[in-house]
Amino acid sequence: MNDNTLQGLWSNNPALVQLLGLCPLLAVSNTVANSLVLGIVTLLVLTGSNLIISMIRRKLDDSTRLPAQIMIIASFVTIGDLLVQTFMFDIHQRIGLFIALIVTNCTILGRAEGFARRNGIGAAVLDGFTMGLGFLIALLAMGVVREVIGSGTLFSQMHLVFGGDESNYLIRLPNEPFLLMLLPPGAFFVLGCLIALKNLIDQRYARQQSPTTISPTQSVSDQR
Amino acid sequence: MSLSEKTPLYHVAGRLALLSLFCGLGLVIVHIATRHTIEINHQQYAERQLHELLGTELDPKQVSLVKQNEALYFYAIDLGFGQSDLQAERQESDEKEPYIDRVIESGRIEKILTPEGYNGDITFWLATRDTGTVRGVRVISHQETPGLGDKFDLSISDWVLDFDHRSLENAEWDVKKHGGDFDAFAGATITPKAIIKAIAAHLEENLKSDHEQIPSAVLKEKMQEIQSQHE
Numbered sequence: 001m002n003d004n005t006l007q008g009l010w011s012n013n014p015a016l017v018q019l020l021g022l023c024p025l026l027a028v029s030n031t032v033a034n035s036l037v038l039g040i041v042t043l044l045v046l047t048g049s050n051l052i053i054s055m056i057r058r059k060l061d062d063s064t065r066l067p068a069q070i071m072i073i074a075s076f077v078t079i080g081d082l083l084v085q086t087f088m089f090d091i092h093q094r095i096g097l098f099i100a101l102i103v104t105n106c107t108i109l110g111r112a113e114g115f116a117r118r119n120g121i122g123a124a125v126l127d128g129f130t131m132g133l134g135f136l137i138a139l140l141a142m143g144v145v146r147e148v149i150g151s152g153t154l155f156s157q158m159h160l161v162f163g164g165d166e167s168n169y170l171i172r173l174p175n176e177p178f179l180l181m182l183l184p185p186g187a188f189f190v191l192g193c194l195i196a197l198k199n200l201i202d203q204r205y206a207r208q209q210s211p212t213t214i215s216p217t218q219s220v221s222d223q224r
Numbered sequence: 225m226s227l228s229e230k231t232p233l234y235h236v237a238g239r240l241a242l243l244s245l246f247c248g249l250g251l252v253i254v255h256i257a258t259r260h261t262i263e264i265n266h267q268q269y270a271e272r273q274l275h276e277l278l279g280t281e282l283d284p285k286q287v288s289l290v291k292q293n294e295a296l297y298f299y300a301i302d303l304g305f306g307q308s309d310l311q312a313e314r315q316e317s318d319e320k321e322p323y324i325d326r327v328i329e330s331g332r333i334e335k336i337l338t339p340e341g342y343n344g345d346i347t348f349w350l351a352t353r354d355t356g357t358v359r360g361v362r363v364i365s366h367q368e369t370p371g372l373g374d375k376f377d378l379s380i381s382d383w384v385l386d387f388d389h390r391s392l393e394n395a396e397w398d399v400k401k402h403g404g405d406f407d408a409f410a411g412a413t414i415t416p417k418a419i420i421k422a423i424a425a426h427l428e429e430n431l432k433s434d435h436e437q438i439p440s441a442v443l444k445e446k447m448q449e450i451q452s453q454h455e
Contacts, residue, residue, distance in 0.1 A: 027370065028370065034370070059239055060239075061231055061236070063231075063236055064236050064239055064240055067240060068239075068240060068243050071240075071243060071244060071247050072243070072247065074247075075247040075250055075251055078251055078254075079250065079254045082254050082255060082258045083254070083258065085258065085262045085265065086258040086262055086265070089262075089265035089269060090269075093269065093365075093377075094374065094377070095370045097343065097367055097370065098370065157379070179410065183372070183410065183411055
């Protein structure tokens with residue numbers, strides 16, 4: 001993996017670093033199944049919109065690019081919404097509103113503006129995919145933590161995504177359900193913890209890279 | 225990038241129009257491809273909810289559903305086997321036949337739409353017994369906030385079962401914090417209130433217009449069906 005790939009997944013993760021797309025991230029991440037579906041649709045929309053926007057990037061100027069980008073993104077979101085209704089109707093009954101709201105996810109317009117309109121097709125698709133994957137992973141991490149603590153289960157309703165019987169997927173945990181985790185405050189709390197965890201790992205990693213202790217004077221000069 | 229001053233306006237408009245055309249085309253194709261399945265999914269979901277509703281207390285095989293004059297009726301009957309009083313009186317024959325011993329319960333089912341949800345319309349099945357009590361409630365379609373306003377979904381909570389056996393006389397139709405008998409959802413009062421109010425309004429309407437009970441023709445038909453099966 002080169003640096004470009006890692007950006008979306010880690011160092012420039014849309015959810016944990018750029019803090020974009022918080023509305024779906026906070027609202028839908030109450031179970032793993034919901035997180036998974038929303039994350040995958042977002043990933044596909046992001047990849048698709050980056051592809052198309054990169055393809056037509058030479059035809060767009062300052063006055064047309066924003067309406068054009070929004071139109072492309074909205075079309076992909078609507079297609080995604082229809083596909084979820086077709087193949088995962090029960091999940092759509094649950095999180096349908098938030099699938100339509102993917103169009104307002106700033107990550108997608110952000111990548112269109114910040115990357116796809118200035119880069120070649122291959123790079124734009126890769127960027128859309130890794131950014132989407134970074135978002136999906138963050139969403140899944142939130143889903144796992146919130147479902148385990150909030151409901152005391154894991155992988156509930158997964159059969160609505162993959163078919164079969166719920167008992168094939170469901171894991172019941174011994175802890176008492178803690179409702180707060182399923183409500184918006186719980187979502188903020190978990191997101192904060194995940195960001196803190198990521199920063200902690202980054203710090204550890206940076207310390208390992210430079211084991212020699214930096215003297216205060218040095219660090220000040222570094223900052224300049 | 226900034227070409228806008230040099231590009232004539234009709235070029236700009238033309239490009240956007242062309243792009244909208246392509247986007248529209250893509251949407252039309254996906255819409256046509258998925259329309260049928262989505263409609264079937266909606267119907268199946270509604271039917272599943274209805275059957276689940278009717279099967280909760282009685283053996284689902286016992287409960288029958290009939291459609292008559294655009295209205296849905298349900299009824300459950302107990303079958304007797306032998307001679308009904310009438311047959312015995314006439315002394316027609318010694319032959320034993322199944323007959324309808326008693327109607328356990330009967331009532332009607334309606335699809336109710338309330339526009340007062342947090343995010344627009346909520347549609348649900350409401351089954352009411354002819355005695356005036358609620359047989360069951362199941363939500364079919366809604367736009368409520370997932371995880372917050374969707375606790376009427378049975379896979380999430382049992383809230384919707386609170387309506388069973390309630391009537392205008394034996395319940396106060398409001399959420400608990402406003403003096404009623406029904407729980408509100410944590411963090412969402414508008415949704416349960418909308419459903420509660422819609423059911424109460426409907427029950428009142430039922431009282432005023434003394435609606436048709438299960439048509440006796442239906443029972444007669446059922447009787448013939450059973451007897452022909454017996455023969």
